[in-house]
Amino acid sequence: MMRTTLDLTWRLLRGGGRxxxxxxxxxxxxxxxxxGLLLFAVTANLAFAQRAHADSWRHPGKADAHPVMIEALAxxxxxxxxxxxxxxxxxxxxxxxxxxxxxxxxPGETWTSPALARLMKDLPADQLAGRLPARAGTLxxxxxxxxxxxxxxxxxxxxxxxxxxxxxxLSGVENTAAPTRIAAYATGAATFSGVYQALVAIASxxxxxxxxxxxGAAARLTVARRDRRLAAxxxxxxxxxxxxxxTTAEAVxxxxxxxxxxxxxxxxAIPALMHITxxxxxxxxxxxxxxxxxxxxxxxxxxxxVGASAVxxxxxxxxxxxxxxxxxxxxxxxxxxxxxxxxxxxAFGAVSGGLTGLGRTGLVxxxxxxxxxxxxxxxxxxxxxxxxxxxxxxxxxxxxxxxxGRRLMDDPRSAWRTVAGVALTGFVxxxxxxxxxxxxxxxxxxxxxxxxxxxxxxxxxxxxKGRLGGIDAAVTVxxxxxxDPAPDAAGVDPPADAAVVTVAVRGGxxxxxxxxxxxxxxxPGQAATTPADQDRGQDRLLSDLRTGALTVLVxxxxxxxxxxxxxGASAVLDRRQAYAMLRLAGTPLKVxxxxxxxxxxxxxxxxxxxxxxxxxxxxxxxxxxFGASGAVTLAAFVAVGFGxxxxxxxxxxxxxxxxxxxxxxxxx
Amino acid sequence: xxTPHPAxxxxxxxxxxxxxxxxxALDGVDLAVARAEAVAIMGPSGSGKSTLLxxxxxxxxxxxxxxxxxxxxIDALGERRRSALxxxxxxxxxxxxxxxxxxxxxxxxxxxxxxxxxxxREAVKVARSWFGPLGLGGMERRRPGELSGGQAQRVxxxxxxxxxxxxxFADEPTGALDQAxxxxxxxxxxxxxxxxxxxxxxxxxxxxxARWCDRTVEVRDGxxxxxxxxxx
Numbered sequence: 047m048m049r050t051t052l053d054l055t056w057r058l059l060r061g062g063g064r065x066x067x068x069x070x071x072x073x074x075x076x077x078x079x080x081x082g083l084l085l086f087a088v089t090a091n092l093a094f095a096q097r098a099h100a101d102s103w104r105h106p107g108k109a110d111a112h113p114v115m116i117e118a119l120a121x122x123x124x125x126x127x128x129x130x131x132x133x134x135x136x137x138x139x140x141x142x143x144x145x146x147x148x149x150x151x152x153p154g155e156t157w158t159s160p161a162l163a164r165l166m167k168d169l170p171a172d173q174l175a176g177r178l179p180a181r182a183g184t185l186x187x188x189x190x191x192x193x194x195x196x197x198x199x200x201x202x203x204x205x206x207x208x209x210x211x212x213x214x215x216l217s218g219v220e221n222t223a224a225p226t227r228i229a230a231y232a233t234g235a236a237t238f239s240g241v242y243q244a245l246v247a248i249a250s251x252x253x254x255x256x257x258x259x260x261x262g263a264a265a266r267l268t269v270a271r272r273d274r275r276l277a278a279x280x281x282x283x284x285x286x287x288x289x290x291x292x293t294t295a296e297a298v299x300x301x302x303x304x305x306x307x308x309x310x311x312x313x314x315a316i317p318a319l320m321h322i323t324x325x326x327x328x329x330x331x332x333x334x335x336x337x338x339x340x341x342x343x344x345x346x347x348x349x350x351x352v353g354a355s356a357v358x359x360x361x362x363x364x365x366x367x368x369x370x371x372x373x374x375x376x377x378x379x380x381x382x383x384x385x386x387x388x389x390x391x392x393a394f395g396a397v398s399g400g401l402t403g404l405g406r407t408g409l410v411x412x413x414x415x416x417x418x419x420x421x422x423x424x425x426x427x428x429x430x431x432x433x434x435x436x437x438x439x440x441x442x443x444x445x446x447x448x449x450x451g452r453r454l455m456d457d458p459r460s461a462w463r464t465v466a467g468v469a470l471t472g473f474v475x476x477x478x479x480x481x482x483x484x485x486x487x488x489x490x491x492x493x494x495x496x497x498x499x500x501x502x503x504x505x506x507x508x509x510x511k512g513r514l515g516g517i518d519a520a521v522t523v524x525x526x527x528x529x530d531p532a533p534d535a536a537g538v539d540p541p542a543d544a545a546v547v548t549v550a551v552r553g554g555x556x557x558x559x560x561x562x563x564x565x566x567x568x569x570p571g572q573a574a575t576t577p578a579d580q581d582r583g584q585d586r587l588l589s590d591l592r593t594g595a596l597t598v599l600v601x602x603x604x605x606x607x608x609x610x611x612x613x614g615a616s617a618v619l620d621r622r623q624a625y626a627m628l629r630l631a632g633t634p635l636k637v638x639x640x641x642x643x644x645x646x647x648x649x650x651x652x653x654x655x656x657x658x659x660x661x662x663x664x665x666x667x668x669x670x671x672f673g674a675s676g677a678v679t680l681a682a683f684v685a686v687g688f689g690x691x692x693x694x695x696x697x698x699x700x701x702x703x704x705x706x707x708x709x710x711x712x713x714x
Numbered sequence: 715x716x717t718p719h720p721a722x723x724x725x726x727x728x729x730x731x732x733x734x735x736x737x738x739a740l741d742g743v744d745l746a747v748a749r750a751e752a753v754a755i756m757g758p759s760g761s762g763k764s765t766l767l768x769x770x771x772x773x774x775x776x777x778x779x780x781x782x783x784x785x786x787x788i789d790a791l792g793e794r795r796r797s798a799l800x801x802x803x804x805x806x807x808x809x810x811x812x813x814x815x816x817x818x819x820x821x822x823x824x825x826x827x828x829x830x831x832x833x834x835r836e837a838v839k840v841a842r843s844w845f846g847p848l849g850l851g852g853m854e855r856r857r858p859g860e861l862s863g864g865q866a867q868r869v870x871x872x873x874x875x876x877x878x879x880x881x882x883f884a885d886e887p888t889g890a891l892d893q894a895x896x897x898x899x900x901x902x903x904x905x906x907x908x909x910x911x912x913x914x915x916x917x918x919x920x921x922x923x924a925r926w927c928d929r930t931v932e933v934r935d936g937x938x939x940x941x942x943x944x945x946x
Binding site for chain 2: 442
């Protein structure tokens with residue numbers, strides 16, 4: 047008897063062998079992916095905060111009673127790229143140096159970003175350099191939003207016309223500001239950067255919710271692998287405390303290794319992430335590195351969370367030695383799950399009308415609702431998966447589909463974990479994919495416009511004609527609209543007391559840039575803009591939204607791919623005995639394999655594909671004739687994502703083969 | 715009392731040999747099983763009895779010797795054909811764990827029929843017809859986890875017999891059961907195979923299980939000892 051016990055214990059300790067090691071490796075990989083993506087979600091917020099910080103000083107705040115300087119902001123363009131021009135004039139000798147500069151700029155000198163400096167050197171002076179005073183230095187990184195940004199800081203005398211003339215903001219994206227007498231540079235995020243920060247917060251929630259759900263599942267995977275062994279340990283008399291301690295320690299160690307691997311993975315991905323273009327440019331590597339404090343916090347938190355999750359998973363084993371051996375019909379998912387979602391949607395509908403007037407509070411309420419909606423979707427998701435499973439079973443003719451459907455009904459949560467991210471982001475990505483290209487390139491990019499007081503219109507027109515010598519251009523003046531409500535070519539009404547001087551340039555973008563340079567100081571403080579320029583800000587916002595949505599979709603697909611690999615492998619391991627027996631009894635491997643594949647792909651196609659298609663459907667009315675490129679991009683992403691998921695789930699095929707070719711029909 | 719052997723055996727192994735590395739598992743075994751006959755293969759652990767079952771059932775290919783089913787040689791067939799043969803002509807009952815936990819009992823029984831191409835509705839109908847005779851009435855929709863060990867084993871018997879196989883192979887079919895349940899399970903297995911004109915090959919180390927068979931074959935060190943008459 048004693049001998050049997052010893053023999054059993056020995057077998058249990060050793061018996062896990064390669065397969066338990068595989069379970070641990072899968073957990074490690076899952077934790078690594080989770081950690082890497084978590085770092086990404088956190089860092090994205092920090093990076094946008096950094097951008098907002100680098101942007102804030104350019105926007106003069108409210109006029110100060112005791113000013114030390116005058117600041118103004120204008121936006122010029124070259125090669126259809128915007129140049130941010132900050133004009134500064136010191137009123138007192140102790141005017142503070144702007145961020146990224148060693149001192150306050152002296153009148154008549156220009157400091158430029160490295161990218162603008164390069165462009166000024168590469169292009170002929172009459173296309174770019176001629177517009178600005180002589181270059182005196184290069185702006186440091188603190189002054190810049192992104193490495194490729196075109197920025198010029200121009201020092202002027204307080205009496206310079208450019209420091210007194212107003213600015214016209216036709217684009218609506220805060221890229222101009224009239225000269226303002228201020229005592230210090232603004233530090234709070236400008237409205238537009240604030241919008242980006244809010245959006246990235248939403249994106250983080252979108253990424254983090256499935257991550258947490260999936261991370262918890264990965265944590266329990268180690269435990270699931272050991273269920274039988276642990277139950278047996280309990281049977282041979284291990285105390286619950288010992289069992290918990292052994293398993294938690296294992297899970298925590300695995301998670302710690304995974305967290306380190308994930309951090310390395312994230313660090314390795316930074317060079318690629320730097321190329322994600324938002325607001326017209328990529329990122330500084332330092333913006334994407336979260337800093338030691340955040341890394342340390344994540345490295346500490348992830349193992350703790352995984353350990354806690356493992357303890358929760360262990361409860362079942364510890365409660366009773368027979369607890370895990372039995373397998374019963376899972377109780378049907380309660381219909382209250384989808385009802386919670388409906389309730390949240392209705393509540394949001396009731397509240398949303400009043401949100402726009404609430405400013406920041408409204409945004410917070412909106413974010414809370416978004417979080418609630420995701421949690422509710424997460425609650426309803428498994429219910430829907432179970433429903434899909436029931437329908438699949440009902441329609442199944444062959445054994446593979448029957449097996450797949452039964453598996454979905456049996457454990458809808460694990461299938462939901464795989465598709466959750468794609469289902470959650472699919473709608474947004476589908477919607478934005480079509481909107482992305484709405485107005486790009488539809489407006490004239492060779493008609494430069496200047497807004498001037500009506501009285502001076504003809505004088506300016508004459509002056510311009512003189513400046514344009516050698517450039518093939520037609521100058522026209524459009525008087526202020528009197529009784530003619532039709533908007534001008536840009537679709538933006540000029541101020542009632544202003545006339546628009548239009549210069550139609552022939553000869554392509556080089557000629558347009560020459561004309562821009564020629565017109566540089568024609569109206570103080572104003573750069574000539576084309577209708578296309580004026581739309582660029584809005585276009586950029588839309589394309590940023592699309593980039594953001596696709597990024598989140600990629601992350602979701604990554605989660606889905608890892609999750610498909612994990613659930614696939616654990617499904618095979620869980621059923622290895624039954625599979626081995628089925629195989630011995632002559633079941634073709636391909637039936638089992640097909641069942642395994644369908645178990646992942648059916649819910650993915652129905653829920654992920656469904657939400658994408660819904661998003662596309664809702665966006666379609668806004669996008670007739672446009673946005674084809676967005677749809678193509680989306681299609682490519684989806685094809686790669688679905689392929690990746692199918693591939694990851696195919697990884698368990700060799701595992702299936704190995705557990706089913708074991709010739710001994712005895713439990714391992 | 716031993717049953718007379720009909721001239722033509724349903725299943726026959728001749729001169730079967732198999733080694734794993736240097737270990738000899740089978741060393742020239744001859745065994746013939748007649749129609750509806752029940753044969754127990756007994757022997758201590760490592761005697762080669764499971765290897766013999768695997769060779770006879772086409773799970774494993776012997777290094778030497780031949781296996782014939784109804785006069786047709788099967789050991790030389792490719793894995794795909796042997797797999798199809800196991801699906802259609804053989805039934806299997808193992809010690810435990812052969813039922814898929816997510817399928818209700820009736821679908822577990824219907825699965826091999828569906829694998830053989832029977833439409834689902836009909837397969838389930840056939841499967842259900844096995845529940846009453848095996849004392850499983852009312853358990854059709856239960857999951858394996860909701861069945862006792864003996865009930866699960868009876869579902870496994872139904873599954874092995876539903877495709878009307880020529881031979882049922884059972885490897886320690888009562889190994890996980892208490893004695894009384896084991897007896898009942900063997901009685902049902904024997905009755906069901908006899909009723910369906912199927913032969914039965916049982917690997918066991920338990921003489922009380924062997925007692926249900928027509929005769930017993932002792933395997934020791936990969937060889938068959940002289941036949942011992944069984945008590946049916």
